[in-house]
Amino acid sequence: MPVLIDARDLTKKYGTHVALDHANFAVQTGRIVGLIGPNGAGKTSALRAILGLTSYEGRLRVLGREPFSDRAALMKDACFIADVAVLPAWLRVDQAIDFVAGVHPRFRRDRALALLAKSQITGKRRMRELSKGMKTQVHLALTMAIDAKLLVLDEPTLGLDILARRSFYDALVNDYMDETRTILITTHQVEEVENLLTDVIFIDKGRIVLDSSIEDIATRYAAVAVTDDNVAAARAEKPFYQRRTLGKTLLYFERPDFDRLSGLGEVLTPSVSDLFVAKLSHGAA
Amino acid sequence: MNTYSWLVRREFWENRAIWIVPIVIGAALTLAALFGRADIAAVSSPAQNRVLGGTVLFAFGVTFFVVMSIYSSWYLLDCLYADRKDRSVLFWKSLPISDTATVLAKLFTGLIAIPLVYFIAADVSTLLIAFIISVRARSTIGNSLWQPDVWLQLQALWLYLIVTSAIWYLPFAGWLLAVSAWAKRAVILWSILPPLALYLLERWFFGTHVVGTALGDRTLGYIPRAFHAMSDQRAWVTTVIDNDAITAPASVWSLLNPLGFVSSPATWIGVIVGSAFIAGAIQFRLRHAEL
Numbered sequence: 001m002p003v004l005i006d007a008r009d010l011t012k013k014y015g016t017h018v019a020l021d022h023a024n025f026a027v028q029t030g031r032i033v034g035l036i037g038p039n040g041a042g043k044t045s046a047l048r049a050i051l052g053l054t055s056y057e058g059r060l061r062v063l064g065r066e067p068f069s070d071r072a073a074l075m076k077d078a079c080f081i082a083d084v085a086v087l088p089a090w091l092r093v094d095q096a097i098d099f100v101a102g103v104h105p106r107f108r109r110d111r112a113l114a115l116l117a118k119s120q121i122t123g124k125r126r127m128r129e130l131s132k133g134m135k136t137q138v139h140l141a142l143t144m145a146i147d148a149k150l151l152v153l154d155e156p157t158l159g160l161d162i163l164a165r166r167s168f169y170d171a172l173v174n175d176y177m178d179e180t181r182t183i184l185i186t187t188h189q190v191e192e193v194e195n196l197l198t199d200v201i202f203i204d205k206g207r208i209v210l211d212s213s214i215e216d217i218a219t220r221y222a223a224v225a226v227t228d229d230n231v232a233a234a235r236a237e238k239p240f241y242q243r244r245t246l247g248k249t250l251l252y253f254e255r256p257d258f259d260r261l262s263g264l265g266e267v268l269t270p271s272v273s274d275l276f277v278a279k280l281s282h283g284a285a
Numbered sequence: 286m287n288t289y290s291w292l293v294r295r296e297f298w299e300n301r302a303i304w305i306v307p308i309v310i311g312a313a314l315t316l317a318a319l320f321g322r323a324d325i326a327a328v329s330s331p332a333q334n335r336v337l338g339g340t341v342l343f344a345f346g347v348t349f350f351v352v353m354s355i356y357s358s359w360y361l362l363d364c365l366y367a368d369r370k371d372r373s374v375l376f377w378k379s380l381p382i383s384d385t386a387t388v389l390a391k392l393f394t395g396l397i398a399i400p401l402v403y404f405i406a407a408d409v410s411t412l413l414i415a416f417i418i419s420v421r422a423r424s425t426i427g428n429s430l431w432q433p434d435v436w437l438q439l440q441a442l443w444l445y446l447i448v449t450s451a452i453w454y455l456p457f458a459g460w461l462l463a464v465s466a467w468a469k470r471a472v473i474l475w476s477i478l479p480p481l482a483l484y485l486l487e488r489w490f491f492g493t494h495v496v497g498t499a500l501g502d503r504t505l506g507y508i509p510r511a512f513h514a515m516s517d518q519r520a521w522v523t524t525v526i527d528n529d530a531i532t533a534p535a536s537v538w539s540l541l542n543p544l545g546f547v548s549s550p551a552t553w554i555g556v557i558v559g560s561a562f563i564a565g566a567i568q569f570r571l572r573h574a575e576l
Contacts, residue, residue: 053378055572072383080379088373090299102291103380139376 002029004150004182005050009058012045012206019045021206022058027199029149030179031213034193035186036276037203043186046203047154050184051080063149076105079143080152087127087139094123100142112145115171132159140168144176151176153185157192169196194272204280218269222256223278225249226265234264241278252278288382292390293398296364303394306356307349307403311410314345318414318421338415338432339533342439345411350446353403361395361458365465365570366472384570388462392563396451396458404443411436438537445541449511453546456503456555459562466569503555511546513539 005027012020020042027033037043048054050062052071060067065074087096093116101109119137127135136159143151157165173196177183187193200217202210212220225248226234235242237260239251252270253261261267270278297303365388368374377387415436451458461476468475484496515532523532534540546552 051379053375071378072381072386075379075381082375082379086372087376088299088368088371090301091373092298095295095298099291099295100380102294103288103382105381143379 003027004029004063005184006061007046007050007058008060010046010049010060011057012042012049012054013057018206020049020056023203023206023208025201025208025211027182027184027201029182031198032173032177032183032185032196033199033201034190034197034272035184035201035203036188036190036272037186038280039188041203042206043203044154045206047080047082047152047184047186051078051082051152077148078150078152079146079148080154081139081143081156082154087135089126089128091127092123093121093125093127093138096127096138096142097123100146104146106147107142108145108147112141115141115144133161133164136160137164144171149181151181151183153183155187156185157187157189165192169193172196190273190276197272200272200275202276202279209279210275214272217272217275221252221254221270221275222258222261223250223252223268223270223274224261224265225268226251230264234261237261237264241281243278288386289390289393292382292386293394296391296394296398299367300360300364302356303360303399304402304406306352307406310349310352311406311413314348315410315413315417318417339435339439341418342411342415342435345414346407346439346443349403349407350400353400357395357399358457358461360399361391361461362465362472362476364391364395365462365566366468369573385567388466388563388567388570392458392462395462396454397447400447400451404447407443408440442537442540445511445543449543449546450507452552453507453511453555454503455559456562457559459559459566462566463562463569466566467573502551506551510549510551511542513542513545 003026005025007023007025010020010023010025011018023042023046035043035046045054049056049060050067052062052067052069052074055068062074063077067074091099097109097112100107100112116138119134121130121134121138127138130138136157140156157168160168169192172183185193185197197214199213200210201208224234225245227248231249231251234249234251237251237253237257239253241252243250248265252275256267258267368377378384460480464472464476480496480500484500487493487496522535523530
C-alpha cells in the first residue's frame with residue numbers, strides 16, 4: 001500500500017517550546033486515521049506541517065511533496081478543514097461555490113449542490129447570517145465536493161448537534177470514502193470516531209506514543225479485569241496502566257501473554273478511548 | 286490566469302466599497318449638477334470655453350483620484366490583515382492558490398483594478414454632468430463641457446496616470462502589503478511608526494535628512510517626473526483674456542512625459558524597493574497565517 005504521508009524526525013519549535021519532538025509516523029492510502037492527543041500535544045502542529053501551513057525540521061512528504069514549499073500544488077490533491085478555519089463573514093454561499101469551482105480543478109459543483117440541498121441553506125445567504133452549524137455544513141459541502149486523495153479534518157464536527165454529527169460521519173464513510181481516498185482526522189471526542197477509524201496515532205508532548213491499525217490493537221494490547229485476589233499476580237505481568245472499576249481492577253498490557261492473562265480474569269480488547277486514557281495517563285501503573 | 290481573475294473578483298466581493306464609494310461620489314456630483322447653481326459667469330470665446338470645459342472635467346477627475354488614492358491605500362493596508370483577523374486565511378490556504386498569487390492579486394486590485402473602477406465612475410458621471418450642465422446652462426456656459434476631443438484626451442491622461450502612479454508608488458503599496466501581512470494589530474500605527482522612527486532617529490543621531498528626503502520625494506516627486514513642468518513652453522500655453530493671464534495645457538499629449546518618467550533612476554529604484562517589500566509580504570503571508 002503506498003505511503004501517503006511520511007514523517008521522519010518531524011520537529012517543530014516555537015522559540016524554546018518544542019511542539020513536535022522527532023515525531024515519526026506514516027499514513028497509508030485508503031485508511032481513515034485518527035490523530036489523537038490531549039490539548040497541546042502537538043496535533044495541530046503536526047497537521048499544520050502536513051498541510052504546508054508551517055515550516056518544520058526533519059523530513060516530511062505528503063503525496064510525495066514537501067508541503068511547506070509546495071502547498072499550492074499539494075492542495076490540488078489534498079483538502080482540509082481546520083477547526084479554526086472560518087469562512088469569511090462577507091462570503092455568500094453561491095460565491096463560495098463559484099470561487100472554489102473557479103480555482104480548484106477537482107471541485108465538483110453538482111456534488112456540492114447535492115450536499116447543500118439537504119440543508120435549508122440558500123445561495124444568497126452570507127456566512128454572517130448562518131449559524132455555526134450551518135457554516136460548518138457549507139464548509140463540509142465545499143470540501144467533500146473536492147475529489148481529493150487526502151482529506152484532513154481538524155475537529156470537524158465542533159459546534160454541530162448530535163444529529164448533524166451522525167449524518168456527517170455517515171456521509172463521510174458511505175458517500176465519500178473509497179479505497180483511493182485517505183482521511184486524517186483529529187478530534188478530542190475519541191468515542192465519536194473510534195468506530196470508523198482504521199488506524200490511530202496517539203500523540204503526547206510532541207511525541208508519537210502509538211501508531212497502529214485497529215486490527216493490530218487487538219493483538220498488541222489487552223486489558224484484564226481481575227478481582228482483588230488476583231491483582232498482585234496480574235501486576236507481576238507488568239501492566240502499563242491500571243484503574244479501578246466496580247469492584248474489579250482493569251490492568252492494561254502491551255504485547256501480552258494472552259494465555260497467562262486469561263488465567264487471571266476476563267481478557268478484553270481495549271477500545272480506542274480506553275487505550276488512549278491508558279497510554280496517556282502518566283505514571284498510573 | 287483564470288485563478289487571478291477569481292482572486293480579483295473575490296476582492297470585489299469582500300470590499301464592496303470598491304464600487305459603492307465611486308458610485309456615491311458620481312451620484313453626488315451628478316445631483317449637484319442637477320440641482321446646484323449652474324449660472325457660472327458667462328464665457329464667450331472658444332479658447333475660454335475650452336479652458337473652462339477642460340478644467341471642470343479635470344477637477345471632477347481629480348476628486349475621484351484623491352478619494353481613490355486614500356481608499357486604495359487603506360485597502361492595501363487592510364487586505365492581508367483582514368484575512369487573518371476573521372480567520373478565513375486557513376480557508377483560502379486550503380485551496381490550490383499560492384501565497385504569491387494571493388499577494389499579487391491584491392496588489393493588482395489596489396494599484397490597477399480599483400483605479401480603473403474609479404476611472405469608469407468618473408467617466409460616466411462627467412459625461413452625465415456635461416450633458417446636464419449644457420442643457421441647464423445653455424444660455425451661459427452652453428456646450429463648453431461638451432467637448433469630445435477634450436474628453437478623449439482626458440481618457441488618455443487618466444490611463445497614463447493609473448499606470449505611471451502604480452509604478453511610482455510601488456514602494457508605498459509594497460510597504461502597506463508587508464505591514465498588512467505581518468502586523469498582529471494596529472496596522473495603521475505599524476505603517477506609520479517605523480518610517481517616522483527612522484526619520485527621527487536619523488535626525489537625532491546623524492543630523493541628516495536622507496530618510497525624510499527619500500520619503501518626501503517619493504510622495505511629491507511623482508508629478509514632476511511623469512508630467513512636464515509649468516515652465517515647459519511646449520506643454521503649456523498662456524493666453525490673456527480680459528487682462529487675466531490663463532495658463533492651460535497646450536494639449537493633454539503635451540503634458541505627458543513618459544520618456545522622462547521611464548528614464549528617471551528614481552522610477553526604477555522605486556520598482557526595486559517596492560518589489561522587495563512585496564517579496565516580504567509574500568514571505569509573511571507564507572509564515573504568519575494567524576494573528
